[in-house]
Amino acid sequence: MDAARLKQSWSLVCAHGDQVPLFFYSTLFLTHPETRQMFPTNMAGQRDRLVAALGHIVSHVDQVDRLAGFLGELGADHRKYAVRAEHYPAVGEALLVTLRHFLGERWSEELAGDWAAAYGLVSRVMVRAAQAAQAVNPPWWVAEIVSHERRTFDVAVLTLRPRYLLPFTPGQSIGVSHPTVRSWRYYSPANAPRADGTVELHVRAAPGGAVSSRLVYGCAVGDEIHLATPVGDRLTLGSAGSADLLLLASGTGWAPLKALVEQVAAEGSRRRVALYVGARTRGEFYDSEAVEKLASSFAWLDVTCVVGADLHRPGEFTHPVDRALVDGDWRSRHVYVCGADEMVSHSVRALERVGLHAGQLHHEGSGRHWYGPTWRTAVARASAADTDGDAR
Ligand code: HEM
Known part of the structure; x- marks a missing residue:
């Protein structure tokens, strides 16, 4: 298998932009x-989440x-899409037909062999892991x-009872979907x-967000929803050891930090925790009661609420x-740190400026989406490790 040839041919295909997923999905669905x-x-x-990654x-x-x-x-994780081993050849075939279409005269028997072998290898790892997870x-x-x-116009707090224990x-983050x-x-x-x-979820209806809108506006007590395996460790306490903590939250980014405060409480903590919870206006503090309850329950916890916008200083x-x-x-x-992308990047920059180092700063990166950045990051890290190895 010629890896350089695979990468080069993929970048040629990518140059065709949105045409690529369009062609791939038409082929697959037909x-x-x-x-x-x-x-x-x-x-x-x-909606092109699969093809670019693939x-x-x-x-x-x-x-x-x-x-x-x-x-x-x-x-x-693909089990949550109801993907089974027998679906992999279908996607592999559609991928090869797509590559052949966009590569035109550059398509060759050797390239076809390389792509088929590479897809086979990657899908075998995925299928085996899915079977083990089963x-x-x-x-x-x-x-x-x-x-x-419904705590504000677009924010709802939901309590869910999974049918079996969800550890x-x-x-961590949990994939959430509505059956419809x-x-x-x-x-x-x-x-x-x-x-x-x-499990308690804090959900803001995002413009155009099918799941979030459904959860905020279109669900009621007694409805059933689906939850996927918990993932991610960027906001878990593991890598902080027993250090004292500073927690910075804004909007529904408060949710995971509330979980951390509860975890520290359950540990019977000896650490100190300072919590800053932000919202644009006073009316947007959708969970004040819970914040106040935690603040008054624990001597090791200092809580400050920060209203971002000031009527007397517009623009600031x-x-x-x-x-x-x-x-x-x-x-x-x-x-x-957890909140909107802009709040996270502003906080990280400000903390680095005063001397905190990356190992002390925990956040999910941009997108607050566990997977989106992860497949790119995973591949980039693997490639970087390869380069390091070559250099030594
Ligand atoms: C080598 C094989 C494959 C790779 C590397 C791969 C990779 C990915 C990645 C990284 C994503 C985006 C992350 C996510 O949303 O979970 C994704 C999404 C998805 N994949 Fe796969 N996948 C593969 C095979 C398949 C197969 C065989 C199917 C079944 C037909 C499938 C169905 C899906 C679906 C339904 C989505 C969500 C798409 C969306 O929400 O727009 N994948 N895949």
Whole structure:
């Protein structure tokens, strides 16, 4: 298998932009109509989540050993789309037909052989991991909504009771889908694991977001939704050891940090925790009661609420980190940041400027989406490790 030839041919195909997913999906759905129902009803616009990843990952087959852990998680996670081993050849065929179409005269028997072998290798890792996961976890958990509160116009707090225990670590994300929507969105539980197994989600309806709109506006107590295997460790407490913490939250980014506070409480903590919760206006603090309850329950916890917009200073905005940096010196703490992309990047820049280093800063990166950045990051890391190896 010639890895350089695979990568080069994929970049030639990518130059055709949106035509590529369009052609791939038409081929797949025409030749294998049974796969259509796995994909979201609305495939318009920015719905190309599979094709870009597929070509990129398969063309990096020379890193398959380094990518094995990631591919295993991906394969196990694909069970939530109802993907089974017999669907892999269908996607492989559609991929090859797409490549042949866009490469035209550059397509050759050798290239066809290389792509087929690379796809075979990658899909074998995914299929094996999916089969192993089958013995441990269901493909998804059915959960009943046991409470649904609209706290502001576009934010709802839901309590869910999964039919079987769904183990997770505070700070992880859980894929959530509504049976009628067929697409998944990730949310972090707003609680540490409870004895009754219930999970609290804080959901803001995103413009055009099929899952989030359904959860906020179109669900009621008694409805059933689907939850996927918890993933991610960027916001979990593991890598902070027993350090004191600074938690910076804005909007529904408060959810995973609330779970961390509950975890620290359950540890019978000796650490100090400073929590800054931000919102644009006073009316947007959708969970004040819970914040106040935690603040009054624990001597080790200091809570500050930060209203970002000031009517008297239009155009200026105060983020939680701006207030925190006025209040104290946090260089000995581990910091967890969760909120909108802009709030996270502003906070990270401000903390780095005052001397905190990357190992102390915990956030999910842009997108607050566990997978989106992850497949790119996983491949980039595997490639970087390869370059390091060559250099030594
Ligand atoms: C080598 C094989 C494959 C690779 C590397 C791969 C990779 C990916 C990645 C990285 C994503 C985006 C992350 C996510 O949303 O989970 C994705 C999404 C998806 N994949 Fe795969 N996949 C493969 C095979 C398949 C197969 C065989 C099927 C079944 C027909 C499938 C169905 C899907 C679906 C339904 C989505 C969600 C698409 C959306 O929401 O727009 N994948 N895949």
